[in-house]
Amino acid sequence: MDVTNELDVVVIGAGISGIYAAKFYLDMHPGCRLAILDRDNCVGGTWNSRRGxxxxxxxxxxxxxxxxxxxxxxxPEDDVYYEFFKAKHTTKYLESYVDHHSYGGQTLRDRIRFSTEVQSLVKPDGRWIVLTKDRVTGAELVFRTPKLMVASGLTSIANMPPLPGREDFRGQILHHEDFGSSNVLSTPKIQNIVVLGGGKSSADMVYEAVKAGKTVSWVLKATDTTGPGFFLSPKGKGPYKNAFEIGMTRLAGTFNPSFMNGINWWTRLLHCSKYGVRMMGTFWGAVDTATRRDANFERESLQGFEKLNPHSP
Known part of the structure; x- marks a missing residue:
């Protein structure tokens, strides 16, 4: 085990939140000893170049x-759709951001320790002891710090389901995390791809594989009746360019019951009264109808597309 590194601040995660947490702290304390630890080998977390x-x-x-x-x-306009855009531009932006800011002769990038996976955190004497392992060399490294920021995100560790018989399967098995860096689309030896799951990442992989000319089977649980919410139409209404902009307005934000909205006369009306519940039911029913109409699940040109029609609104 390597000698202990004494630091003023340790940030876990070099994604969007970790980068900005480090930047903000260094704005206040430019002379501090700060390190950002990330288990991957590039900047960006979900949006890094390896995963894209x-x-x-x-x-x-x-x-x-x-x-x-x-x-x-x-x-570029070719990479923009109703003001949504390809994720690679976020990746490029974050890469430039960590090089743009410098404190005490060190950029944010200089302070990132890549391929460094946190093994344990303990605080025995008022200071954090962070035990890490280098994913390339296997070497262990310890950091001691009074201040710790955890910005590892919700998608840091792949959730790979148990697959009985996988040891006898001759093809590749990979998680969405490794999809972007794999050769499943580029190699002609792989023609058939099966995608498990009904989330956005699954839909993205299906779409990318179909575009690459692969034969794709999309497997969804029969008991999954919630429906793929990300199939909502991207189109906006009125002054709003897309559905995201509408959803980010204060008014639309109150249409979902949420503790973040607080409890007041308006939220009580919408979610606690018979009239409000009926009104919300009518509103979301109209959204659901419009979404299904835009998706056109029954189109004859795509065999099996009707199976993606959600069972519930």
Whole structure:
């Protein structure tokens, strides 16, 4: 085990939140000893270059996916759809951001320790002891710090389901996390691809594989009746360019019951009264009808597409 590194601040995760947490702290304390630890080998977390691929799109609109101190250049129009844009432009922006900011002669990138996976955290004497392992060399490294920021995100560790008989399967088995860096689309030896799951990442992989000319089977649980909510039409209404912009308004935000909205006369009316519940039911029913109409699940040109029609609104 390597000697202990004494630091003032340790940030776990070099994604969007970790990068900006480090930047904000260094703005206040430019002379501090700060390190960012990340288990991957590149910047960006979910949006890093290893995990990216051409059909990976953001679910936010141009102008909202940037930090206030550095505007993101507008992507080419070919990579923009109703103001949503391809995720590779977020990747490029984050890569430039960590090189743009420097404190005490060190950029944010200089402070990132890549391929460093946190093994354990303990705080025995008022200071955090962070035990890490280098994913390339296997070497262990210990950090001691009084301040710790955890920004590892919700998608850091792949959730791979148990697959009975996988040891006898001759093909590749991989998680969405490794899809962008794999050769499943580029190699002609792989013609048939099976995708498990009904989330956005599954839909993205299906779309990318179909575009690459592969034969794709999409397997969804029969008991999954919630429906793929991300199939909502991207189109906006009125002054709003897309559905994201509508959803981010204060008014639309109150249409979902949420503790973040607080309890007041308006939320009580919408979610606690018979009239409000009926009104919300009518509103979301109209959204559901419009979504199904736009998706056109019954189209004859795509065999089996009707099976993606959600069982519930």
């Amino acid at each position: 691929y051409d059909s990976f799109w953001t679910q936010w609109t141009v102008g909202t996916a940037e930090f206030s101190d550095l505007p993101m250049p507008r992507p």
